[in-house]
Amino acid sequence: MEFLSFDHFIAIPVLIGFYYIGAVVCPVVMWRCLRWLARKYPLLGELQHQGQTAFWHLLPTAAKWRMVALFTVMFLFGELLWRLLFEFMIGYMQMHDALVY
Numbered sequence: 001m002e003f004l005s006f007d008h009f010i011a012i013p014v015l016i017g018f019y020y021i022g023a024v025v026c027p028v029v030m031w032r033c034l035r036w037l038a039r040k041y042p043l044l045g046e047l048q049h050q051g052q053t054a055f056w057h058l059l060p061t062a063a064k065w066r067m068v069a070l071f072t073v074m075f076l077f078g079e080l081l082w083r084l085l086f087e088f089m090i091g092y093m094q095m096h097d098a099l100v101y
Contacts, residue, residue, distance in 0.1 A: 011093045019086040023079055 038045030059067065 009093065012090055015086055015090055015093070019082070022082055022086075027075075 038048055056064065
């Protein structure tokens with residue numbers, strides 16, 4: 001019960017938990033929200049579908065592969081940035097613990 005008297009910080013385990021929530025759960029939740037919005041508002045869903053279909057049919061095959069690769073790289077860089085942000089915060093908390101104790 002050291003954390004109740006603030007003798008021990010719980011920030012690092014909490015940050016690790018939030019990291020996994022953000023890295024795994026948030027992309028899935030955002031994708032499901034997009035699908036929910038498309039079902040709830042049929043006009044929005046139809047516009048998204050028509051725009052996506054028209055755009056995809058205009059692209060040659062090589063450009064389609066580049067778009068998929070670009071999306072994949074952007075997603076991975078987003079995950080990397082998320083990881084670096086939490087590593088910085090965890091490093092700061094560990095530095096604080098080392099200086100205080």
